Amino acid sequence: MRVSTRGRYGLRAIVDLAINQDSGPTPLRVVSERTKISEQYLEQLFTNLRKSKIVKSVRGAHGGYLLNNPPEDIAVKDVIEALEGPLAPSDCVLNRVCCDTNSDCVTHNLWVDVKEKIDNYLNSVSIADLIERYHNLSN
Amino acid sequence: MRVSTRGRYGLRAIVDLAINQDSGPTPLRVVSERTKISEQYLEQLFTNLRKSKIVKSVRGAHGGYLLNNPPEDIAVKDVIEALEGPLAPSDCVLNRVCCDTNSDCVTHNLWVDVKEKIDNYLNSVSIADLIERYHNLSN
DNA sequence: TTTAAATCTGAGTATTTTAATCAGTTTTAT
DNA sequence: ATAAAACTGATTAAAATACTCAGATTTAAA
Numbered sequence A, B: 001m002r003v004s005t006r007g008r009y010g011l012r013a014i015v016d017l018a019i020n021q022d023s024g025p026t027p028l029r030v031v032s033e034r035t036k037i038s039e040q041y042l043e044q045l046f047t048n049l050r051k052s053k054i055v056k057s058v059r060g061a062h063g064g065y066l067l068n069n070p071p072e073d074i075a076v077k078d079v080i081e082a083l084e085g086p087l088a089p090s091d092c093v094l095n096r097v098c099c100d101t102n103s104d105c106v107t108h109n110l111w112v113d114v115k116e117k118i119d120n121y122l123n124s125v126s127i128a129d130l131i132e133r134y135h136n137l138s139n
Numbered sequence C: 001t002t003t004a005a006a007t008c009t010g011a012g013t014a015t016t017t018t019a020a021t022c023a024g025t026t027t028t029a030t
Numbered sequence D: 001a002t003a004a005a006a007c008t009g010a011t012t013a014a015a016a017t018a019c020t021c022a023g024a025t026t027t028a029a030a
Helices: A005-019 A028-035 A039-051 A076-084 A108-124 A127-138 B005-019 B028-035 B039-051 B076-084 B108-124 B127-138
Strands: A055-058 A064-067 B055-058 B064-067
Touching: A005 A028, A005 A039, A005 A064, A005 A076, A005 A127, A028 A039, A028 A064, A039 A055, A039 A064, A039 A076, A076 A108, A076 A127, A108 B108, A108 B127, A127 B108, B005 B028, B005 B039, B005 B064, B005 B076, B005 B127, B028 B039, B028 B064, B039 B055, B039 B064, B039 B076, B076 B108, B076 B127
Parallel strands: none
Antiparallel strands: A055 A064, B055 B064
8 A cells, every 4th residue: 555656756746846936947856856855756756747737838048847726726646646546445346247256245344445545535635735734834 | 646456456365254254264275266366376465464463273174264253343444454564655654764865855744644544444444434435326 | 093174384476566768749938 | 179068878787676476384174
Protein backbone atom coordinates (compact mmCIF):
# COMPACT_ATOMS: atom_id res chain seq x y z
CA MET A 1 0.00 0.00 0.00
CA ARG A 2 2.57 2.50 -1.07
CA VAL A 3 2.38 5.59 -3.25
CA SER A 4 5.27 5.31 -5.71
CA THR A 5 8.02 7.88 -6.11
CA ARG A 6 6.21 9.15 -9.20
CA GLY A 7 3.32 10.35 -7.07
CA ARG A 8 5.39 11.49 -4.12
CA TYR A 9 8.08 13.29 -6.11
CA GLY A 10 5.50 14.77 -8.46
CA LEU A 11 3.50 16.18 -5.57
CA ARG A 12 6.60 17.78 -4.09
CA ALA A 13 7.45 19.28 -7.46
CA ILE A 14 3.96 20.73 -7.81
CA VAL A 15 4.20 22.26 -4.35
CA ASP A 16 7.55 23.75 -5.36
CA LEU A 17 5.96 25.25 -8.48
CA ALA A 18 3.09 26.63 -6.43
CA ILE A 19 5.38 28.38 -3.98
CA ASN A 20 7.39 30.00 -6.76
CA GLN A 21 4.75 30.66 -9.36
CA ASP A 22 4.84 34.46 -9.17
CA SER A 23 8.12 34.70 -11.03
CA GLY A 24 6.82 33.27 -14.32
CA PRO A 25 7.46 29.81 -15.75
CA THR A 26 9.87 27.68 -13.76
CA PRO A 27 12.28 25.46 -15.71
CA LEU A 28 12.73 21.91 -14.48
CA ARG A 29 16.43 22.61 -13.98
CA VAL A 30 15.42 24.91 -11.13
CA VAL A 31 12.77 22.57 -9.72
CA SER A 32 15.41 19.85 -9.80
CA GLU A 33 17.89 21.99 -7.87
CA ARG A 34 15.36 22.86 -5.21
CA THR A 35 13.74 19.46 -4.79
CA LYS A 36 16.86 17.33 -5.43
CA ILE A 37 14.87 15.23 -7.89
CA SER A 38 16.76 14.47 -11.13
CA GLU A 39 15.82 16.73 -14.01
CA GLN A 40 15.30 13.80 -16.35
CA TYR A 41 12.94 12.07 -13.98
CA LEU A 42 11.03 15.32 -13.54
CA GLU A 43 10.67 15.57 -17.31
CA GLN A 44 8.99 12.18 -17.33
CA LEU A 45 6.64 13.20 -14.54
CA PHE A 46 5.78 16.56 -16.10
CA THR A 47 4.77 14.88 -19.35
CA ASN A 48 1.94 13.28 -17.38
CA LEU A 49 1.15 16.43 -15.42
CA ARG A 50 0.86 18.44 -18.62
CA LYS A 51 -1.35 15.87 -20.36
CA SER A 52 -3.63 15.91 -17.30
CA LYS A 53 -3.79 19.71 -17.42
CA ILE A 54 -2.25 20.14 -13.98
CA VAL A 55 0.51 22.29 -15.49
CA LYS A 56 1.08 24.11 -18.74
CA SER A 57 4.42 24.44 -20.46
CA VAL A 58 6.28 27.31 -22.11
CA ARG A 59 8.78 25.98 -24.61
CA GLY A 60 12.12 27.42 -25.64
CA ALA A 61 14.60 29.63 -23.81
CA HIS A 62 13.20 31.26 -20.65
CA GLY A 63 10.43 28.69 -20.75
CA GLY A 64 9.35 26.31 -18.04
CA TYR A 65 6.18 25.17 -16.34
CA LEU A 66 3.26 26.96 -14.70
CA LEU A 67 0.32 25.64 -12.72
CA ASN A 68 -2.78 25.54 -14.86
CA ASN A 69 -5.00 26.53 -11.93
CA PRO A 70 -4.58 28.31 -8.60
CA PRO A 71 -3.23 26.03 -5.85
CA GLU A 72 -6.61 26.23 -4.10
CA ASP A 73 -8.20 24.45 -7.04
CA ILE A 74 -5.73 21.61 -7.40
CA ALA A 75 -6.50 18.61 -5.22
CA VAL A 76 -3.75 16.25 -4.15
CA LYS A 77 -5.82 13.51 -5.73
CA ASP A 78 -5.58 15.19 -9.15
CA VAL A 79 -1.80 15.19 -8.98
CA ILE A 80 -1.47 11.62 -7.74
CA GLU A 81 -3.91 10.27 -10.31
CA ALA A 82 -2.18 12.14 -13.11
CA LEU A 83 1.04 10.35 -12.20
CA GLU A 84 -0.14 6.93 -11.09
CA GLY A 85 -3.57 6.44 -12.57
CA PRO A 86 -6.57 5.72 -10.37
CA LEU A 87 -5.78 4.63 -6.83
CA ALA A 88 -7.02 1.10 -6.28
CA PRO A 89 -6.17 -1.20 -3.38
CA SER A 90 -7.14 -4.10 -5.63
CA ASP A 91 -7.59 -4.49 -9.39
CA CYS A 92 -11.13 -5.72 -8.84
CA VAL A 93 -12.08 -2.21 -7.74
CA LEU A 94 -11.48 -0.88 -11.25
CA ASN A 95 -12.74 -3.78 -13.34
CA ARG A 96 -16.25 -5.02 -13.59
CA VAL A 97 -14.95 -8.54 -13.09
CA CYS A 98 -14.27 -9.26 -9.46
CA CYS A 99 -11.10 -10.69 -7.93
CA ASP A 100 -12.86 -13.91 -7.10
CA THR A 101 -14.52 -14.59 -10.47
CA ASN A 102 -17.62 -14.11 -8.34
CA SER A 103 -19.24 -10.79 -9.09
CA ASP A 104 -20.06 -10.10 -5.46
CA CYS A 105 -17.20 -11.78 -3.67
CA VAL A 106 -16.73 -11.35 0.05
CA THR A 107 -13.90 -8.86 -0.02
CA HIS A 108 -14.74 -6.86 -3.14
CA ASN A 109 -16.82 -4.23 -1.41
CA LEU A 110 -14.20 -3.79 1.26
CA TRP A 111 -11.66 -2.65 -1.33
CA VAL A 112 -14.23 -0.42 -2.98
CA ASP A 113 -14.80 1.24 0.38
CA VAL A 114 -11.09 1.64 1.05
CA LYS A 115 -10.65 3.33 -2.32
CA GLU A 116 -13.51 5.66 -1.52
CA LYS A 117 -12.00 6.67 1.82
CA ILE A 118 -8.63 7.44 0.27
CA ASP A 119 -10.14 9.25 -2.73
CA ASN A 120 -12.37 11.40 -0.54
CA TYR A 121 -9.52 12.44 1.68
CA LEU A 122 -7.02 13.22 -1.07
CA ASN A 123 -9.74 15.12 -2.90
CA SER A 124 -10.39 17.24 0.17
CA VAL A 125 -6.80 18.47 0.44
CA SER A 126 -5.55 21.08 -2.02
CA ILE A 127 -2.01 22.16 -2.85
CA ALA A 128 -2.80 25.43 -1.07
CA ASP A 129 -3.81 23.45 2.03
CA LEU A 130 -0.49 21.63 2.02
CA ILE A 131 1.43 24.88 1.86
CA GLU A 132 -0.69 26.48 4.56
CA ARG A 133 -0.28 23.52 6.90
CA TYR A 134 3.45 23.61 6.31
CA HIS A 135 3.67 27.27 7.23
CA ASN A 136 1.61 26.70 10.35
CA LEU A 137 4.16 24.15 11.53
CA SER A 138 6.84 26.82 11.58
CA ASN A 139 4.91 29.13 13.90
CA MET B 1 -1.49 2.07 -3.82
CA ARG B 2 -2.25 -1.61 -4.06
CA VAL B 3 -2.66 -4.30 -1.43
CA SER B 4 -0.50 -7.22 -2.57
CA THR B 5 -1.83 -10.70 -3.25
CA ARG B 6 -0.44 -11.75 0.13
CA GLY B 7 -2.92 -9.51 1.89
CA ARG B 8 -5.82 -10.08 -0.46
CA TYR B 9 -5.46 -13.86 -0.72
CA GLY B 10 -4.76 -14.17 2.99
CA LEU B 11 -7.91 -12.26 3.83
CA ARG B 12 -9.99 -14.49 1.59
CA ALA B 13 -8.45 -17.56 3.20
CA ILE B 14 -9.27 -16.26 6.68
CA VAL B 15 -12.87 -15.63 5.64
CA ASP B 16 -12.99 -19.17 4.30
CA LEU B 17 -11.71 -20.51 7.62
CA ALA B 18 -14.25 -18.41 9.51
CA ILE B 19 -17.16 -19.75 7.49
CA ASN B 20 -16.09 -23.35 8.02
CA GLN B 21 -14.68 -23.26 11.52
CA ASP B 22 -17.35 -25.42 13.15
CA SER B 23 -16.02 -28.62 11.63
CA GLY B 24 -12.66 -28.54 13.42
CA PRO B 25 -9.28 -27.66 11.96
CA THR B 26 -9.27 -27.05 8.21
CA PRO B 27 -6.24 -28.30 6.25
CA LEU B 28 -4.78 -25.93 3.67
CA ARG B 29 -5.51 -28.52 1.00
CA VAL B 30 -9.21 -27.82 1.54
CA VAL B 31 -8.79 -24.03 1.78
CA SER B 32 -6.83 -24.25 -1.46
CA GLU B 33 -9.61 -26.17 -3.20
CA ARG B 34 -12.26 -23.72 -2.10
CA THR B 35 -10.36 -20.48 -2.68
CA LYS B 36 -8.36 -21.63 -5.73
CA ILE B 37 -5.19 -20.31 -4.12
CA SER B 38 -2.21 -22.68 -4.42
CA GLU B 39 -1.59 -24.76 -1.32
CA GLN B 40 2.09 -23.87 -1.26
CA TYR B 41 1.40 -20.17 -1.38
CA LEU B 42 -1.16 -20.57 1.40
CA GLU B 43 1.49 -22.31 3.50
CA GLN B 44 3.69 -19.28 3.17
CA LEU B 45 0.86 -16.95 4.15
CA PHE B 46 -0.25 -19.08 7.11
CA THR B 47 3.24 -19.03 8.57
CA ASN B 48 2.75 -15.29 9.03
CA LEU B 49 -0.82 -15.65 10.24
CA ARG B 50 0.22 -18.17 12.85
CA LYS B 51 3.14 -16.08 14.10
CA SER B 52 0.78 -13.12 14.44
CA LYS B 53 -1.68 -15.25 16.43
CA ILE B 54 -4.48 -14.84 13.89
CA VAL B 55 -4.70 -18.63 13.52
CA LYS B 56 -3.47 -21.64 15.44
CA SER B 57 -2.29 -24.86 13.85
CA VAL B 58 -2.91 -28.53 14.58
CA ARG B 59 -0.08 -30.62 13.19
CA GLY B 60 -0.17 -34.14 11.80
CA ALA B 61 -2.93 -36.15 10.13
CA HIS B 62 -6.41 -34.66 10.57
CA GLY B 63 -4.70 -31.40 11.44
CA GLY B 64 -5.18 -27.99 9.91
CA TYR B 65 -5.81 -24.44 11.01
CA LEU B 66 -8.31 -22.75 13.31
CA LEU B 67 -8.99 -19.09 14.00
CA ASN B 68 -7.42 -18.04 17.26
CA ASN B 69 -10.34 -15.72 18.05
CA PRO B 70 -13.99 -15.40 17.06
CA PRO B 71 -14.48 -13.63 13.71
CA GLU B 72 -16.03 -10.67 15.54
CA ASP B 73 -12.71 -10.04 17.26
CA ILE B 74 -10.47 -10.20 14.19
CA ALA B 75 -10.13 -6.89 12.35
CA VAL B 76 -9.27 -6.84 8.67
CA LYS B 77 -6.33 -4.64 9.66
CA ASP B 78 -4.90 -7.44 11.84
CA VAL B 79 -4.90 -9.85 8.91
CA ILE B 80 -3.43 -7.41 6.39
CA GLU B 81 -0.71 -6.27 8.77
CA ALA B 82 0.20 -9.85 9.64
CA LEU B 83 0.81 -10.49 5.95
CA GLU B 84 2.24 -7.21 4.72
CA GLY B 85 3.54 -5.38 7.74
CA PRO B 86 2.30 -1.91 8.62
CA LEU B 87 0.41 -0.10 5.87
CA ALA B 88 2.28 3.02 4.83
CA PRO B 89 1.66 5.18 1.78
CA SER B 90 5.23 6.42 2.13
CA ASP B 91 8.29 5.14 4.01
CA CYS B 92 8.58 8.46 5.80
CA VAL B 93 5.39 7.59 7.69
CA LEU B 94 7.16 4.74 9.48
CA ASN B 95 10.62 6.22 9.98
CA ARG B 96 11.51 9.14 12.16
CA VAL B 97 13.50 10.56 9.27
CA CYS B 98 11.28 12.28 6.75
CA CYS B 99 11.21 11.75 3.00
CA ASP B 100 12.65 15.19 2.39
CA THR B 101 15.53 15.06 4.90
CA ASN B 102 13.52 17.88 6.44
CA SER B 103 11.81 16.67 9.58
CA ASP B 104 8.59 18.55 8.84
CA CYS B 105 8.49 18.48 5.05
CA VAL B 106 5.43 19.69 3.19
CA THR B 107 3.95 16.33 2.32
CA HIS B 108 4.94 14.24 5.33
CA ASN B 109 1.83 14.95 7.36
CA LEU B 110 -0.38 14.22 4.39
CA TRP B 111 0.89 10.64 4.23
CA VAL B 112 0.58 10.27 7.98
CA ASP B 113 -3.06 11.31 7.68
CA VAL B 114 -3.70 8.91 4.78
CA LYS B 115 -2.28 6.04 6.81
CA GLU B 116 -4.52 6.99 9.71
CA LYS B 117 -7.64 7.00 7.54
CA ILE B 118 -6.87 3.58 6.10
CA ASP B 119 -5.87 2.11 9.46
CA ASN B 120 -9.00 3.38 11.16
CA TYR B 121 -11.28 1.98 8.52
CA LEU B 122 -9.65 -1.45 8.27
CA ASN B 123 -9.62 -1.62 12.05
CA SER B 124 -13.35 -0.93 12.17
CA VAL B 125 -14.26 -3.88 9.93
CA SER B 126 -14.13 -7.40 11.37
CA ILE B 127 -14.11 -10.75 9.60
CA ALA B 128 -17.64 -11.26 10.94
CA ASP B 129 -18.67 -7.95 9.33
CA LEU B 130 -17.34 -9.10 5.96
CA ILE B 131 -19.34 -12.31 6.14
CA GLU B 132 -22.47 -10.52 7.28
CA ARG B 133 -22.24 -7.96 4.49
CA TYR B 134 -21.74 -10.74 2.00
CA HIS B 135 -24.86 -12.56 3.15
CA ASN B 136 -26.88 -9.35 3.00
CA LEU B 137 -25.98 -8.98 -0.67
CA SER B 138 -27.74 -12.26 -1.45
CA ASN B 139 -31.06 -11.16 0.05
C1' DT C 1 4.69 -49.88 13.64
C1' DT C 2 4.10 -48.41 9.25
C1' DT C 3 1.68 -45.12 6.49
C1' DA C 4 -0.40 -41.08 4.94
C1' DA C 5 -1.87 -36.54 5.87
C1' DA C 6 -0.77 -32.66 7.49
C1' DT C 7 2.21 -28.59 9.23
C1' DC C 8 6.64 -26.52 9.05
C1' DT C 9 11.12 -24.56 7.06
C1' DG C 10 14.20 -22.22 4.10
C1' DA C 11 15.71 -21.57 -0.21
C1' DG C 12 15.22 -20.52 -4.99
C1' DT C 13 13.22 -18.48 -9.27
C1' DA C 14 10.53 -16.09 -12.62
C1' DT C 15 7.86 -12.18 -13.48
C1' DT C 16 6.45 -7.68 -12.96
C1' DT C 17 6.84 -3.16 -11.43
C1' DT C 18 9.38 0.70 -10.25
C1' DA C 19 12.83 4.03 -10.75
C1' DA C 20 15.64 6.12 -13.41
C1' DT C 21 18.79 7.14 -17.37
C1' DC C 22 20.01 7.97 -22.21
C1' DA C 23 20.08 9.97 -26.62
C1' DG C 24 18.43 12.63 -29.04
C1' DT C 25 14.65 16.35 -31.56
C1' DT C 26 12.08 20.56 -31.44
C1' DT C 27 11.02 25.15 -30.01
C1' DT C 28 12.10 29.93 -29.00
C1' DA C 29 14.10 34.23 -26.64
C1' DT C 30 18.19 36.68 -27.10
C1' DA D 1 23.48 31.60 -34.68
C1' DT D 2 23.21 30.04 -30.07
C1' DA D 3 21.78 28.45 -25.81
C1' DA D 4 18.09 27.14 -22.91
C1' DA D 5 14.40 24.98 -22.47
C1' DA D 6 10.46 21.46 -23.41
C1' DC D 7 9.49 17.19 -25.74
C1' DT D 8 9.91 12.06 -27.21
C1' DG D 9 10.76 7.24 -27.08
C1' DA D 10 13.72 3.72 -25.85
C1' DT D 11 16.50 1.33 -22.71
C1' DT D 12 18.30 -0.33 -18.37
C1' DA D 13 18.95 -1.43 -13.41
C1' DA D 14 17.10 -2.53 -9.22
C1' DA D 15 13.64 -3.92 -6.27
C1' DA D 16 9.44 -6.06 -5.04
C1' DT D 17 6.14 -9.51 -5.89
C1' DA D 18 4.35 -13.88 -6.61
C1' DC D 19 5.11 -17.77 -6.58
C1' DT D 20 7.50 -22.88 -6.59
C1' DC D 21 10.55 -26.54 -4.83
C1' DA D 22 12.51 -29.87 -1.86
C1' DG D 23 12.50 -31.54 1.84
C1' DA D 24 11.89 -32.30 7.49
C1' DT D 25 8.73 -32.99 11.23
C1' DT D 26 4.55 -34.27 13.54
C1' DT D 27 0.63 -37.23 14.46
C1' DA D 28 -3.88 -39.90 13.81
C1' DA D 29 -5.18 -44.09 12.30
C1' DA D 30 -4.76 -48.65 9.88
